[in-house]
Amino acid sequence: MMAAALIVLTVLLALPLFAAGQTAAPAITQAPPQGAPVVFEGQTLFVLYDRIGAFTPEERARSVAERLAKLANDPFTGVHHVTAADREVTSELLYGDTVLMTVTDRDAAPTGLSRTEAANAYAGVAEAALARSREEVTFKALTIDALLALLDTAIFVTLLIVFHKLFPKLQSKIEGWRGTVIRPIKLQRVEVLSSHQIAGALVGLTKAVHVAAVLLLVYAYMTTVLGILPWTRGISASLFDAVFSTLRAIGAAFATYVPDVVAIAVIVVVTRYIIKLIALIFTGIERGAISFAGFHRDWAEPTYKIVRFLVIVFAAIACFPYIPGSKSEGFRGISVFLGLLISLGSAAAIGNIVAGVVLTYMRPFRVGDRVKIADTVGDVTEKTLLVTRIRTIKNVDITIPNGMVLGSHIINFSSAAHEHGLILHTSVTIGYDAPWQTVHELLIAAARATTHILRTPEPFVYQTSLDDFYVTYELNAYTDQPNLMAAIYAELHQHIQDRFNEAGVEIMSPHYTQVRDGNRTTIPDQYLPKGYQAPAFRILPLGNPPPRRADPAE
Structure with a gap:
C-alpha cells in the first residue's frame, strides 16, 4: 500500500510538469521545399521541386536546360510548338516527338496550380524562350550583332590609342613642372618633400591610373562584346556577375565592419589623448614643476617611454577583437605563429630591454x-x-x-666629481738618497701647477712601499673635470718631470742601474749647470778611501 501511494503521489507531482512541457513545446512548422531553377540563356524559366527516381531536382533542371539549348542551337531541328500532355500521374512537355521534361504534382504544388495548369504554363514559357532564342540567330539579327561587335571593337581600339598617347604626355608634363608649378612642401625651414619627390609620386600615380584604366577598358570590352553574340552571352553574364558579386561582397563586408572600424577609431583617438596627458605630466616632472618623493627627474623620460609603450599595448589588445577577420582560424593561427617566432627570436633583445629598465632605475651613470x-x-x-x-x-x-x-x-668617474672631487693618482719611484720631504714638496708643486687640479682639497702624497732599491711615492690630487682625465694626467706627468729635474732629483727606474762614479747623470741637459762634464772614473788605493766629494750635478 505504501509503495502504491508513493507511485500515485509521484504521478500527481509530475502531471503539472508534463502539462507545462506540453504547453511550452513550440509548434513545428514545415520548411518550404527547396527547388532547382531551370536557367536558359541567363533567364530562369521555372523551378522544379520533385525527385524522380535517381534524379534530383538539380539534375532534372540541368537536363532540361541542356535540351532547350540543343534545340535552340541545332539549325536542322524543325520548328514545333511546345505542348503539354497528361499521363496517369505526371504531365509531359513535348516538342514535336521530343520529351522536354516531366511535371509532377509536387512540382506544381508550390505554384498553387494543378499539375495540368502548371504544365501548360511551363509549355508556354519554354516555347517563348525557344522562339526568342531563334530570333536572335537569324541572319538579320546576327548581322546587326556583328556590326555592333565591330563598333564596340573600334571604340575599344580608339580608346586604347587615346590612352597610349594621353598618359605619356601627362607624365612628361608633370616632369616639366618640377621646381615651377610643383614646389617643395616645407614645415617652417625643414623641407618635408622635395619637388622631385612630389613629381615622382604624381608620375607613379599617373602610371597606376593608366594601368587601371586599361584594365577597366578591357573588362568593359569583353563583357559588352561577349554579351552581343547569343552564344557568348552566358560568358558575359558570368564575367559581369563575378566582378559585381565581388564588389557586393566587399561592400557588404565593409558595411558589416563599419561599427568595428568606428570602435577602433575611438580607441585610437582616446589613446592618443591619454598619451598626450601622460607626456604633459612627465614633462612637468622632468622640468621640476611636478615632484614626487623618491622619484628622480632623470627617470621622467625613460618612465614616460615605458608607460607609453604599455598604453599602446593595452590599446592594441582592446582593438584586436574589432580587427576584420580577427576571429577567423587563419588569423589566429598566423598570430600564434608570429608570436612563437618573436618569442624564440627576441630572447636576447628582451633580456637587453629588461637590463635597460633595471639600469634606468639603478642610475649607475647618466x-x-x-x-x-x-x-x-x-x-x-x-x-x-x-x-x-x-x-x-x-x-x-x-x-x-x-x-x-x-x-x-x-x-x-663623474658621479661624485662635482661634489667631492675625483682623486687622480700617479706613482713615482725615488731612491733612498733623496729626502722624502723634498719628494713630497716636488710632487705637490707639480700637482698645483697642473690645470684643472683643485687647490682645495689640497693634493697629498702617500709612500706606498719601501722596496729594496727605491721608495714608491703616490701623488693624489683632486679634480672636478673627469672627462679630461687623460689630458690632466699627461700635464701632471710633465710637471712632475720638470719639478724633479729642476731640483736635481733623479727619477730612477727600478730596472735602471749605473756605476755612479764616472757616469753622466740622467737629468736632461737644460737643467744642468753650464760647463757640466761627467766626472772621471777614479781609482784609489785600498784601505785609504778619500772623503766623498759632492757632485755639482747633484
Whole structure:
C-alpha cells in the first residue's frame, strides 16, 4: 500500500510538469521545399521541386536546360510548338516527338496550380524562350550583332590609342613642372618633400591610373562584346556577375565592419589623448614643476617611454577583437605563429630591454658621465632600452648591449666629481738618497701647477712601499673635470718631470742601474749647470778611501 501511494503521489507531482512541457513545446512548422531553377540563356524559366527516381531536382533542371539549348542551337531541328500532355500521374512537355521534361504534382504544388495548369504554363514559357532564342540567330539579327561587335571593337581600339598617347604626355608634363608649378612642401625651414619627390609620386600615380584604366577598358570590352553574340552571352553574364558579386561582397563586408572600424577609431583617438596627458605630466616632472618623493627627474623620460609603450599595448589588445577577420582560424593561427617566432627570436633583445629598465632605475651613470664598463673607458653618449653607447678619448663610438653592461662592473668617474672631487693618482719611484720631504714638496708643486687640479682639497702624497732599491711615492690630487682625465694626467706627468729635474732629483727606474762614479747623470741637459762634464772614473788605493766629494750635478 505504501509503495502504491508513493507511485500515485509521484504521478500527481509530475502531471503539472508534463502539462507545462506540453504547453511550452513550440509548434513545428514545415520548411518550404527547396527547388532547382531551370536557367536558359541567363533567364530562369521555372523551378522544379520533385525527385524522380535517381534524379534530383538539380539534375532534372540541368537536363532540361541542356535540351532547350540543343534545340535552340541545332539549325536542322524543325520548328514545333511546345505542348503539354497528361499521363496517369505526371504531365509531359513535348516538342514535336521530343520529351522536354516531366511535371509532377509536387512540382506544381508550390505554384498553387494543378499539375495540368502548371504544365501548360511551363509549355508556354519554354516555347517563348525557344522562339526568342531563334530570333536572335537569324541572319538579320546576327548581322546587326556583328556590326555592333565591330563598333564596340573600334571604340575599344580608339580608346586604347587615346590612352597610349594621353598618359605619356601627362607624365612628361608633370616632369616639366618640377621646381615651377610643383614646389617643395616645407614645415617652417625643414623641407618635408622635395619637388622631385612630389613629381615622382604624381608620375607613379599617373602610371597606376593608366594601368587601371586599361584594365577597366578591357573588362568593359569583353563583357559588352561577349554579351552581343547569343552564344557568348552566358560568358558575359558570368564575367559581369563575378566582378559585381565581388564588389557586393566587399561592400557588404565593409558595411558589416563599419561599427568595428568606428570602435577602433575611438580607441585610437582616446589613446592618443591619454598619451598626450601622460607626456604633459612627465614633462612637468622632468622640468621640476611636478615632484614626487623618491622619484628622480632623470627617470621622467625613460618612465614616460615605458608607460607609453604599455598604453599602446593595452590599446592594441582592446582593438584586436574589432580587427576584420580577427576571429577567423587563419588569423589566429598566423598570430600564434608570429608570436612563437618573436618569442624564440627576441630572447636576447628582451633580456637587453629588461637590463635597460633595471639600469634606468639603478642610475649607475647618466649621459655625459666618464665611465669604465669592463675594459671600455669613455663618455656615455646615449642610453636606450637596448644598448648603451660610449665614446672613447680616441673618438671611437662603442655600442654595448645592456645585458653585458648589467653583467659587468661599472666604474663611474663623474658621479661624485662635482661634489667631492675625483682623486687622480700617479706613482713615482725615488731612491733612498733623496729626502722624502723634498719628494713630497716636488710632487705637490707639480700637482698645483697642473690645470684643472683643485687647490682645495689640497693634493697629498702617500709612500706606498719601501722596496729594496727605491721608495714608491703616490701623488693624489683632486679634480672636478673627469672627462679630461687623460689630458690632466699627461700635464701632471710633465710637471712632475720638470719639478724633479729642476731640483736635481733623479727619477730612477727600478730596472735602471749605473756605476755612479764616472757616469753622466740622467737629468736632461737644460737643467744642468753650464760647463757640466761627467766626472772621471777614479781609482784609489785600498784601505785609504778619500772623503766623498759632492757632485755639482747633484
